[in-house]
Amino acid sequence: MMTNLFSVFDPSTSMLNMSLNWISTMMVIIMLPMMFWLIPNRPTIMWSAITKTLHNEFKTLLGTNSMNGTTFMFISVFSLIMFNNFMGLFPYIFTSTSHLTFTLTLSLPLWISFMMYGWLNHTQHMFAHLVPQGTPAVLMPFMVCIETISNLIRPGTLAVRLAANMIAGHLLMTLLGNTGSHMSYSLLSILIITQIALLTLESAVSIIQSYVFAVLSTLYSSEVN
Amino acid sequence: MAGDAHVDESQFKGLSKYFNGTTMRGRANVAKATYASVGLLILYFTMKPKKKTEVKK
Numbered sequence: 001m002m003t004n005l006f007s008v009f010d011p012s013t014s015m016l017n018m019s020l021n022w023i024s025t026m027m028v029i030i031m032l033p034m035m036f037w038l039i040p041n042r043p044t045i046m047w048s049a050i051t052k053t054l055h056n057e058f059k060t061l062l063g064t065n066s067m068n069g070t071t072f073m074f075i076s077v078f079s080l081i082m083f084n085n086f087m088g089l090f091p092y093i094f095t096s097t098s099h100l101t102f103t104l105t106l107s108l109p110l111w112i113s114f115m116m117y118g119w120l121n122h123t124q125h126m127f128a129h130l131v132p133q134g135t136p137a138v139l140m141p142f143m144v145c146i147e148t149i150s151n152l153i154r155p156g157t158l159a160v161r162l163a164a165n166m167i168a169g170h171l172l173m174t175l176l177g178n179t180g181s182h183m184s185y186s187l188l189s190i191l192i193i194t195q196i197a198l199l200t201l202e203s204a205v206s207i208i209q210s211y212v213f214a215v216l217s218t219l220y221s222s223e224v225n
Numbered sequence: 226m227a228g229d230a231h232v233d234e235s236q237f238k239g240l241s242k243y244f245n246g247t248t249m250r251g252r253a254n255v256a257k258a259t260y261a262s263v264g265l266l267i268l269y270f271t272m273k274p275k276k277k278t279e280v281k282k
Contacts, residue, residue, distance in 0.1 A: 127253035135246040144259040 021094040025102065028083035051075055054214070061218045065225045074221075077106060078214035085166060085206030089199065098166035100159055107158035110217050115151075118224030129223060158216060165209045169202040 040048070058071040081097055088095025096102045118126045130147045131140050173195065180191055237245055244258065245251035 124249065124253050127256040128249045129252075130256040130259075131246055131252040133247060133252070137246065140246055140255045141259045141262075144256050145263075 022096060024087065024094045025080075025084055025096040027087055028080055031083065051079075054078060058214075058218050061215070062222045063225070066222070070221070071218075074214045074218045077110075077217060078210050081106070081162065081213055082207055082210035085210055086203065088166065088170065089202055089206065095166055095170060098163055098170060100163050103159035103162045104155065106213075107155040107217075111155040111158070111220065114220055114224050122224060126224065154220060158213060162209050162213055165205055169198070169205055173198055173202065 038044070054075050055071045058074050059066070062070055084095065084097045084102075087093050088098065130144045132143060132147075135143050176191060176195055176198065180188060183191060234242070234248055237248070237251070241251070243251065244254050246255070
């Protein structure tokens with residue numbers, strides 16, 4: 001029953017009084033490692049090509065100072081978020097990335113680890129980063145304050161950006177879908193076309209938002225080195 | 226980050242040798258000085274004695 005607009009995001013599947021919704025987050029584990037046991041098929045080869053492209057791009061962002069294997073963490077984050085976003089578009093599948101519990105769990109440990117590593121091991125470098133190179137003298141104190149605040153809100157912005165994008169899209173689709181039962185047949189065809197267009201948009205948004213999350217995490221990581 | 230790898234530090238004289246927006250050391254010192262100033266301001270306003278309002282009979 002829809003008690004309010006956001007009740008579509010409430011966990012509803014349960015067994016023995018335990019909520020089972022979060023198991024949908026683990027669906028990516030079932031899908032990706034098939035290449036270890038099966039001969040690569042086209043979807044597997046396509047996925048390998050995507051991860052290879054991402055690896056090259058993240059390697060460029062991280063620079064030459066980064067250790068080998070650093071990109072794997074960010075590609076894993078990208079995969080997890082992308083699969084969760086995409087699977088949430090299917091009916092009756094719980095979208096875990098629309099909850100701050102999930103997105104903050106990803107962004108906060110990443111940010112805390114970057115900050116702790118950066119401030120403890122490269123303190124001078126971190127202080128210097130608060131003032132962009134070439135800043136006019138008059139603006140320097142303000143830039144320090146702005147950069148500090150910008151640094152502090154990073155885990156929040158990462159988490160909220162992803163959650164809000166997912167909620168907005170799903171909410172729009174739900175609202176449009178709910179009006180279908182009260183519509184005439186002529187308007188219904190327009191509604192269906194609109195829903196298909198919205199679903200296409202949401203598919204693109206789910207991939208883009210996961211990419212944005214991964215790229216920003218990579219950039220924040222490259223700044224502390 | 227390139228930092229100040231290509232900056233000639235000898236061009237800076239006086240106070241700008243330690244506080245500038247170009248060298249790594251200069252930028253770090255500006256940030257530390259800003260944090261120190263803000264910290265002192267907060268300390269001043271926290272430690273400042275508050276005015277007691279007199280109750281008129």
